[in-house]
Amino acid sequence: MYVEPPENIISLHEFQKLALDRLQVLKKIEFMNDANQDHQVIKETVIKMTKAHRIAVIADRNVLSSFSMTTEERKEFRVNDNISHFICRLAYCRNEELRKWFLTQEARLFNIRLQDAQHEIIQGLLKDQCGISYQVCQESDEDWQIFRHQITFKQLKLSDQIPSNFVKVPFKEAISLVSRRAVFLHLGVAYVPVKELTTILSAHFRAKVSAELVKAYKFWPEIIKDERIQRMLINLSNHSAIDFNIYEQKAPTDGDKIKLSDLDYYSRKSFPPCMKSLFTVLRNKHHLKHYGRLQLGLFIKGLGLTMEEAYTFWKQEFCKNMDNDKFEKQYGYNIRHNFGKEGKKQDYKPWNCQKILQQTTPGPDEYHGCPFKTFSEEPLRQMLSSYGLKPDDMKVVIDKRRENLHQVACLRLYELSHPNGVSDNVGNHPNAFFNSSVQYIKDVEKNKFKRGITAPSTEVVVGTAPVETVIEKPKDVEMDQI
Numbered sequence: 001m002y003v004e005p006p007e008n009i010i011s012l013h014e015f016q017k018l019a020l021d022r023l024q025v026l027k028k029i030e031f032m033n034d035a036n037q038d039h040q041v042i043k044e045t046v047i048k049m050t051k052a053h054r055i056a057v058i059a060d061r062n063v064l065s066s067f068s069m070t071t072e073e074r075k076e077f078r079v080n081d082n083i084s085h086f087i088c089r090l091a092y093c094r095n096e097e098l099r100k101w102f103l104t105q106e107a108r109l110f111n112i113r114l115q116d117a118q119h120e121i122i123q124g125l126l127k128d129q130c131g132i133s134y135q136v137c138q139e140s141d142e143d144w145q146i147f148r149h150q151i152t153f154k155q156l157k158l159s160d161q162i163p164s165n166f167v168k169v170p171f172k173e174a175i176s177l178v179s180r181r182a183v184f185l186h187l188g189v190a191y192v193p194v195k196e197l198t199t200i201l202s203a204h205f206r207a208k209v210s211a212e213l214v215k216a217y218k219f220w221p222e223i224i225k226d227e228r229i230q231r232m233l234i235n236l237s238n239h240s241a242i243d244f245n246i247y248e249q250k251a252p253t254d255g256d257k258i259k260l261s262d263l264d265y266y267s268r269k270s271f272p273p274c275m276k277s278l279f280t281v282l283r284n285k286h287h288l289k290h291y292g293r294l295q296l297g298l299f300i301k302g303l304g305l306t307m308e309e310a311y312t313f314w315k316q317e318f319c320k321n322m323d324n325d326k327f328e329k330q331y332g333y334n335i336r337h338n339f340g341k342e343g344k345k346q347d348y349k350p351w352n353c354q355k356i357l358q359q360t361t362p363g364p365d366e367y368h369g370c371p372f373k374t375f376s377e378e379p380l381r382q383m384l385s386s387y388g389l390k391p392d393d394m395k396v397v398i399d400k401r402r403e404n405l406h407q408v409a410c411l412r413l414y415e416l417s418h419p420n421g422v423s424d425n426v427g428n429h430p431n432a433f434f435n436s437s438v439q440y441i442k443d444v445e446k447n448k449f450k451r452g453i454t455a456p457s458t459e460v461v462v463g464t465a466p467v468e469t470v471i472e473k474p475k476d477v478e479m480d481q482i
């Protein structure tokens, strides 16, 4: 229930890593819920992810025992869980929208952890964490004797229709059960089956986290006195700059034709920053405004996607937030127009770097343009780290950007993330960056094969996860000072 703030001493690097690990889990939960995935599949995925990120797994003893974790490991997982929750709480307390997102995903995570938990665990949590212990019905109670059939009306099995299976809960605390008519209500008391206590615990959890988020915001001016922490917390809530890595990316298997299903793989490995950022925003927000759609749309056209594939690409993403009819009316024409099938029937070419750099400065909720020009330094560093750049290399690129040599900065990024790769026309055209990067990866794989290395290795460095290298000089920070 995250009652005690952590008092551990951790480095800034760990601070960021723990928070990003948790955010990957929360984002995956959001993604799977939006996609209406089966509860069991979501639960299994979350267990796998939380285990991989070494944060607390689940409250089900049966599941826990099957993990054969040592006591030390469990302790470490719990500590990581607590720290990462509190960091994210700080990062997401700043406004209503962030608070709402964090609260929704945390409540979902909490519910997943409680699924299948025995009611003794739930009752224990209610007592220990919320100081609540509900009165259990007794055979001798007058209300049980009068209303037993009404109280047990939802229990089909005779074995469940016993008084010790029900607790008396003030109706305000059982509001969601009352509203779906799942419990019997009499004189302000809801008679709740013990197996439904999860719902009540979950409501307490939501109310508690919600109140704590508001409280955390009151301390925001104190928190941001340390500029490094401030930058980090703001970045942690900027979903357009974080690569959550929530889509499955299988390496393309056949030939040179780029397929729709390959885009997630390539977006991490070979897209230049301008396209990677648009692609990430599209995946996270399921929408892009006009210039962003044009910039990314023409780029993917340049990758060789057919009009039908491009249509499916946009539709799949946009229709997570709208119905098919609205999508067709508002966006279908423009997609066909890009392919020369509407209006002047002109075959539009992908934009080159100059054209992208000349675009108007992106307004609110716009992400077009060249990140070397439009991003401030911190998000840019985050973007660069997603290409596996080390702090020294990052400095080389950032220096060029400070001189306003945006295209040179892009070329340096390519050279540093693709050592000894051919960089034909990179820095002049996003599609050249892409083509050179794809060729580079192919060559590296071919060389590995020639040298007889068949097992997967980490030799191809482009597109590594963004969490490892953002901090230049890790310094210790005490959590309780935050």
Ligand code: SF4
Pocket (backbone or CB within 6 Å): 272, 273, 274, 275, 352, 353, 356, 357, 369, 370, 371, 372, 406, 407, 410, 427, 428, 429, 430, 433
């Ligand atoms: S320099 Fe060109 S390819 Fe590189 S990020 Fe900017 S617009 Fe994209």
